[in-house]
Amino acid sequence: MLFDNYQPENFFDEMFTADGVTRPHYRSVAAAFNDVESPEFRNKQAAVEASFMRGGVTFTVYSDSQGTERIFPFDCVPRVISAEEWEIVEKGLIQRLTALNMFLHDIYHDQKIIKDRVIPPQYLLSAKHFRREFMHFEVPKDIYVHICGTDLIRDKDGRYLVLEDNLRCPSGASYMLENRAALKRTFPELFKASGVRSVSDYPAELLKVMQYCAPANFRSDDAPNCVLLTPGVYNSAYFEHAFLARQMGIPIVEGRDLIVRDFKVYMRTTAGLVKVDVIYRRIDDDFLDPSVFRPDSLLGVPGLVNAYRAGNVSLANSIGTGVADDKVVYYFVPHMIKYYLGEDPILPNVDTYLASEPKDCQHILANLDKLVVKSANEAGGYGMLMGPWASKAEIEEFRRMIEDNPRNFIAQDPISLSRHPTWTGDQFEGRHIDLRPYILYGEKIVVTPGGLTRVALKKGSLVVNSSQGGGSKDTWVLRHSVPE
Amino acid sequence: MPKSPQEEVARHKQANVMLSRVAGSLYWMSRYLERAENLARLVDVNLQILLDFGQVSHETLKEHWLPILRSTCDEDLFFQLYEHADSESVMQFVTFSPENPNSLLSCISNARENARQVRDQISSEMWEVLNDAYHFIKNSPHTQILNGSASAFYDEIKRFSHLFQGITVSTFSRNEGFEFIQFGKYLERADKTTRLLDMKYHILLPKVTDVGGAVDAAQWQAVLRSASAVEAYRRFYVADILFAKVIEFLIFEDTFPRSLLFCLEQMDEFAHLIAGTPSGEYRSDGERRFGKFLNNLHFTTAKDIIQRGLHEFLDEVQIEIGAFGGHLYDNFMYHPPVDMQAEIRFHQQQEQQQQTVLPVIC
Numbered sequence: 001m002l003f004d005n006y007q008p009e010n011f012f013d014e015m016f017t018a019d020g021v022t023r024p025h026y027r028s029v030a031a032a033f034n035d036v037e038s039p040e041f042r043n044k045q046a047a048v049e050a051s052f053m054r055g056g057v058t059f060t061v062y063s064d065s066q067g068t069e070r071i072f073p074f075d076c077v078p079r080v081i082s083a084e085e086w087e088i089v090e091k092g093l094i095q096r097l098t099a100l101n102m103f104l105h106d107i108y109h110d111q112k113i114i115k116d117r118v119i120p121p122q123y124l125l126s127a128k129h130f131r132r133e134f135m136h137f138e139v140p141k142d143i144y145v146h147i148c149g150t151d152l153i154r155d156k157d158g159r160y161l162v163l164e165d166n167l168r169c170p171s172g173a174s175y176m177l178e179n180r181a182a183l184k185r186t187f188p189e190l191f192k193a194s195g196v197r198s199v200s201d202y203p204a205e206l207l208k209v210m211q212y213c214a215p216a217n218f219r220s221d222d223a224p225n226c227v228l229l230t231p232g233v234y235n236s237a238y239f240e241h242a243f244l245a246r247q248m249g250i251p252i253v254e255g256r257d258l259i260v261r262d263f264k265v266y267m268r269t270t271a272g273l274v275k276v277d278v279i280y281r282r283i284d285d286d287f288l289d290p291s292v293f294r295p296d297s298l299l300g301v302p303g304l305v306n307a308y309r310a311g312n313v314s315l316a317n318s319i320g321t322g323v324a325d326d327k328v329v330y331y332f333v334p335h336m337i338k339y340y341l342g343e344d345p346i347l348p349n350v351d352t353y354l355a356s357e358p359k360d361c362q363h364i365l366a367n368l369d370k371l372v373v374k375s376a377n378e379a380g381g382y383g384m385l386m387g388p389w390a391s392k393a394e395i396e397e398f399r400r401m402i403e404d405n406p407r408n409f410i411a412q413d414p415i416s417l418s419r420h421p422t423w424t425g426d427q428f429e430g431r432h433i434d435l436r437p438y439i440l441y442g443e444k445i446v447v448t449p450g451g452l453t454r455v456a457l458k459k460g461s462l463v464v465n466s467s468q469g470g471g472s473k474d475t476w477v478l479r480h481s482v483p484e
Numbered sequence: 485m486p487k488s489p490q491e492e493v494a495r496h497k498q499a500n501v502m503l504s505r506v507a508g509s510l511y512w513m514s515r516y517l518e519r520a521e522n523l524a525r526l527v528d529v530n531l532q533i534l535l536d537f538g539q540v541s542h543e544t545l546k547e548h549w550l551p552i553l554r555s556t557c558d559e560d561l562f563f564q565l566y567e568h569a570d571s572e573s574v575m576q577f578v579t580f581s582p583e584n585p586n587s588l589l590s591c592i593s594n595a596r597e598n599a600r601q602v603r604d605q606i607s608s609e610m611w612e613v614l615n616d617a618y619h620f621i622k623n624s625p626h627t628q629i630l631n632g633s634a635s636a637f638y639d640e641i642k643r644f645s646h647l648f649q650g651i652t653v654s655t656f657s658r659n660e661g662f663e664f665i666q667f668g669k670y671l672e673r674a675d676k677t678t679r680l681l682d683m684k685y686h687i688l689l690p691k692v693t694d695v696g697g698a699v700d701a702a703q704w705q706a707v708l709r710s711a712s713a714v715e716a717y718r719r720f721y722v723a724d725i726l727f728a729k730v731i732e733f734l735i736f737e738d739t740f741p742r743s744l745l746f747c748l749e750q751m752d753e754f755a756h757l758i759a760g761t762p763s764g765e766y767r768s769d770g771e772r773r774f775g776k777f778l779n780n781l782h783f784t785t786a787k788d789i790i791q792r793g794l795h796e797f798l799d800e801v802q803i804e805i806g807a808f809g810g811h812l813y814d815n816f817m818y819h820p821p822v823d824m825q826a827e828i829r830f831h832q833q834q835e836q837q838q839q840t841v842l843p844v845i846c
Contacts, residue, residue, distance in 0.1 A: 055608065056600070056615045225501075233601050242603035252604045256821060257503050260831065270502045270660060270758075270816045290824065291831040302824065303831035 002033050002041065003421065006428050012158045012418040013430060014079060024482045025082035028194050032187070033077060038426065044186045045076055045423060051185065057178050059236045073471030074179060075422050076186060079433060079453040080194075080476045089152065089160055089437065090447045092347030095337060097148050097439050100165065100324050102340040104144040108134055108320065118339050119332045123356075126407055127329060128377045129168075129285065129322025133292070137309065139318045140213045146316035147206065147280075148439040149173075149452075152347070154418035161350050161415065163434065165333070167325040168317065169282050172452040173202060173438050174240035177247075179474040180450070195479040197449040202438065203247035209442030210250075210278045213314045224277035226250045227267065229258070231283050231299045241282050255283075260303030263310035278314045279304075285319050327376040327410045328354060351413055355406040364402065364411040368395045371411040373402070386462065388414060417462055420473070422455055432456045434464050435475065449477035507664045508817035509601040514668035516595035517614070520588050521645035522676040522710075526552055527578055528638035529710045533702065534571065542570070549574040555679040556586045572630050580626055588641060592617050607655035610648060617644040660758065664817070667754040671809050674747035678798045678805075680710050681734055685795045704730045711742045731794065732786035744801065748778055751805075755812055770811030777804045 008016045015026045022030045033041075049071055052058065058069040081089070106113050107124055114121045124130060149170025151163040180199055184191060207226065214224035230241040232254050245252035257267050258276065266273035281288065287297040289304040307313045323329065331352045334345045353360035353371070364371060368387050375383035385398040402409045419430035437451035453473040454464035464470040530552060534540070540548070546569045553559040553574065565583060566573040581587045596614045599606060620640065629637045649669070656662050684707055705725050708714045711734060720737070721729050737743045752774065753763070761767050766775040789797045 053619065054612050054615060056603075056611060233597070238600075239603075242600075245604040251501060251503060251506075253503060254505070257505055259822060263834075267501070268504050268819045270504050270507045274501050289831075291828040291835070295828060298824065302822075302827035303834070306831055306835055 002036060002038065002428060003030060006421055007430070008419070009430060011416060011430060011432075012154060012156050014154075014418055014420045014433070016421075024484055025080050025478055027482065029078060029080055029190065029476075032190050041076070041423065042425075048074055048076060048182050048186050051182060052178070055178075057175075057239060059239070072175060073457060074182060075455055075457075075471055075473045076183065077421055077423065077428070078183060078190070078474040078476045079420055079435070080478065081435075083478050083481045085160075086449060086477045088346060090449075092160070092162075092345070093150055093437060093439050093447050094445045095341065095343060095346050096150065096162065096165070096333065097145060097441060097445055099337040099340050100148075100167065100333065101142075101144050101441065103336045104318075104321060104324055105142055106340075107323065108144075109136060113336065113339055116339070118335050119329075123328050123332075123407075124323065127323045127326045129320065129326060131285065131320035131323075133305075134320045138216075138311075140216055140311075140314050143213060143441050144318045144321050145324075146209050146213060146318075146441050148441065149436045150439065152435045152437065153350075153415055156416045156418075158418065160347055162333070162347050163350060163415075164327065164330060165325045166436075167321040168284060170436070170438070171237045171240055171282075172436055173206075173448075174243040175472055176438065176448070176450055176452045176475065177202060178243070179452075179472060183474040194476070196476045197479050199448050199450040202440075202448050203244060205440050205442070205446055205448070206244070206280070207248040207250070209440050210280055210314075210316055212442040213316060214277050215311050215314050217311055218277055225275060226278040226280065227276050228252045229279050229281040229283055229301075230254060231287070235282075237282065244280075250280075255299045255301045258301045258304070260301060260307050263303075263307045263312050265301070265304060265307045265313045276313060278316065280316050285322065288319070322377075327352075327374050328356070328407065331410065350415055353411045355402050355409040355411065360411075361402070361406055364409075365399060367411075368399060370414075372414050373398050373409055373411045375401075376408050376410065386414070414462070417456075420453075420455065422457070422471075422473075429459065431459070432462050432464065433473070450475040502660045504817050504819050506602050506605055507660070508813070509598040510605070510661050510664045511668040511813070511817055513595050513598035513602070513606075513614075514665040515672040516591045516598065517645050517648055518669045518672035519586065519676065520591035520595065521642055522673070522680075523556070523578060523586070523588055523591065524638040524641040524645075525712065526555075526680070526710050527575060528635055529706050531571070531575075531634055532709075533706050536702065542568070545570050551683040552578065555683045558584060558586055575630055575634070576626065579629070580621075589621055592621050592641075592644075605661055607651070609651045609655050613644055613648045613651060617641070617648075620644070663754045663757045667751060667758065667812065670747045670750040670754070671805060673742060674744055674751065675802060675805050677711060677734060677742060677744050677747065678801050680707055681731065682795060682798045683707070685798075700727070701725050708734070713740065713742060716740050728786055728790060731789065735789070736786065745781065748781070748805075751808065752778055755808070758812065758816055768811070768815070770808060770815070774804065774808040774811075 006016070008018060008020065014023070015030065016022055052071040052074065053069075058071050103113065107130075113119050114124065145167045147170060149166040149172060151166065152160050153163050154160055176199055210226045211224055218224055226248070227250055228241055228245040228248075230238060230252055232238065235241070241252055251267065253267055253276075259266050259268060259273070261273075265276040265279070267276055283299055286294050287299045289300045289302060290297045291302040292305040293300070304313070305319070308315055308319070330349065331354055334349055337343055337345045353364050355361045355364055364373070368385070369390070371387045373385040373387065385394060387395065390398075398409075417432040417434060420433045421428040422431035433453050433455045435451055435453050438448045440446045440448070453475045454470050455473055456462055456464045456469070457471045458469050461469065530548065534548060537544070549569045549571065550559070553562050553569070556578070558577075561584060562569065562574070562577050565581070566577060577584055577587065579588045582589060584590060592614070596618045599611055599614045603611060624637060652662075652665060656665070684703060704727060705714065708717050708725065708730060713734060716737075717725070717730070717733050720733060733740065733743065735744045738745045738749065740746060755771070755774070756763050759768070759771065761771060766772045
């Protein structure tokens with residue numbers, strides 16, 4: 001019933017083919033929802049929202065002095081990925097993270113990739129997040145990126161493309177877990193026939209990664225002391241920090257709870273100082289240690305970098321990984337995969353133009369009204385120009401900024417993101433979505449089967465970020481293939 | 485330069501480690517919720533007494549409400565914000581006013597904010613109760629409550645507090661955190677019981693002849709009801725509500741969980757657990773002082789207190805409770821913040837020394 005009037009229109013729809021036939025891996029979900037009447041669906045949707053509010057799965061609206069709290073909007077119809085599709089995505093993500101990690105090791109050591117002229121040196125040395133202080137520094141087990149969130153999109157043909165790599169402090173994993181829990185409570189019957197792979201191992205896997213990366217000189221029969229370092233309760237992602245710490249059973253600490261003495265990190269407890277071995281930090285490099293980076297940071301721990309360099313504490317992720325998720329460096333990731341692994345990339349990039357290449361720059365400036373322009377170091381959908389929808393003034397502003405500082409900009413052809421049936425309050429309509437899977441790098445690389453599907457709730461919008469009116473869906477990866 | 489870590493480092497397994505900040509947040513979470521519960525009870529009982537009086541003058545109304553403001557030491561602030569102390573203004577002030585740091589709304593949001601700081605340490609169920617309580621009070625229509633459904637509203641607040649305590653007992657591990665929660669609860673309750681008794685001291689009786697009369701009995705009954713103690717009192721002393729008996733009951737009845745002595749004994753017990761001091765021993769100045777005070781109380785009678793003056797006695801108790809709370813707070817829950825600038829300089833110097841040493845080694 002619910003899908004009777006649904007129109008895939010002229011987009012790649014996850015659930016239906018162009019002629020309106022349900023895709024095989026969506027059959028059981030579509031059948032289950034077709035039995036639901038609108039009022040019942042509305043009630044269940046409201047129940048989920050109430051339970052998020054109750055559990056405090058909320059973010060605070062900063063601009064509001066009343067401290068109003070909102071939930072991250074959740075859409076009850078799950079996004080389903082077939083076993084076959086996932087196999088490719090998983091391989092592609094492992095391949096990409098392997099190459100990115102080798103790249104980080106290389107540029108902080110011999111810089112062969114520069115010497116072999118695969119990437120021009122000026123792009124790396126000018127990258128905002130390149131940390132020259134960490135040249136020739138050995139990170140434990142040679143792992144730089146322990147936690148990675150890669151944003152994937154699907155184009156009009158349903159091809160998976162990498163939109164960006166998040167190698168610093170990717171967030172959202174808690175929503176992946178909470179969304180699954182919420183859907184299980186609301187539509188338990190959906191799960192019975194579907195064969196969905198579980199995502200609940202994520203916290204345990206994350207803890208294993210942290211323990212695996214304990215400092216090289218850590219010798220003890222005990223497990224290393226792991227903590228999660230948060231900027232504090234006023235950070236918009238605090239819910240996630242507390243959630244993950246609770247799931248892993250490790251303390252959540254703020255900068256003021258830690259102190260460094262003799263190049264070792266200690267936390268201040270009721271029983272005195274206790275040594276800390278591994279820190280899952282959710283604070284950016286810049287704020288980590290005011291004695292090395294930004295001196296005005298009150299969130300950080302003075303001396304932390306010294307302790308890290310002395311090999312007495314491990315950080316996940318390592319310092320300086322941001323150089324590899326710079327949007328200009330992104331352009332070169334397919335080259336890296338070829339260079340380090342001798343393989344063709346399994347998941348292609350979105351076609352990208354570099355404003356710092358004269359030929360590309362000409363193309364960008366001539367086609368500003370047709371392209372998506374991004375600044376190299378911004379995240380969260382900020383610092384972006386959506387050419388086809390932008391005003392003349394915005395376009396001219398970006399033209400000036402690009403001419404001033406071409407290194408800071410890239411451009412991409414707008415991708416017609418795939419769409420997914422999404423509840424609008426009284427019926428289902430197609431809304432654009434993306435996918436952020438979470439990849440953990442410890443003893444081996446593990447991709448959690450699922451991830452966070454973000455959905456642009458505004459009709460026609462392509463921006464899925466939660467700060468700009470996005471919502472999310474539970475993401476299913478099916479255990480078995482479904483016959484055509 | 486701080487002490488070298490080797491001297492201070494505790495040999496702890498991870499599961500037993502508790503950050504001082506976390507201990508502090510658990511303690512305050514617990515105190516604020518207990519404070520809210522006591523306040524809700526106080527206002528509710530006062531409202532109900534008012535119903536027995538029928539029509540009352542402006543002056544009487546003021547006399548009726550002022551003691552509540554005095555008992556929470558918020559009288560000055562109140563008159564900065566409101567002109568008259570009547571039912572509406574006082575209820576508004578003690579219930580919903582964000583300017584009043586001791587209003588129900590402030591207490592519940594502070595309890596919740598502290599819980600949020602330690603969201604990873606408490607059970608989801610505990611958090612959900614505080615979160616529900618917060619949204620309940622935040623979304624309650626003020627005018628409707630002030631005009632009729634007040635009792636149901638204050639009942640609900642009490643219920644949240646009781647629910648929270650029950651859930652804590654059945655979902656929270658009996659570790660150090662539990663001890664801080666309990667210590668905070670009993671400290672707050674002990675303090676509130678003294679203030680409740682002291683309130684009667686502030687109540688100005690209409691005429692001297694009323695002492696021991698109907699109005700007096702009604703007020704002492706109100707005190708008992710504010711401590712949820714009427715039923716328990718009646719089981720002990722049958723029907724008559726007598727001044728000396730009420731005092732004896734609320735101060736010395738150590739089987740009743742809101743009596744002063746009961747609360748002080750609990751504080752002593754949990755403080756021993758927190759400090760790791762064996763029961764019956766007193767190892768720090770703070771412990772010795774409180775131990776001595778508690779011991780003295782065992783050799784005091786209601787008659788002694790009345791002779792000496794109830795108000796003076798309660799004053800002393802409040803001072804001792806405050807001192808002991810401060811002792812635990814300073815020793816276990818609070819680390820003075822580090823001097824950021826000094827730390828930064830210290831580590832930068834260390835860094836430079838490292839660098840000048842390195843080439844020699846190489």
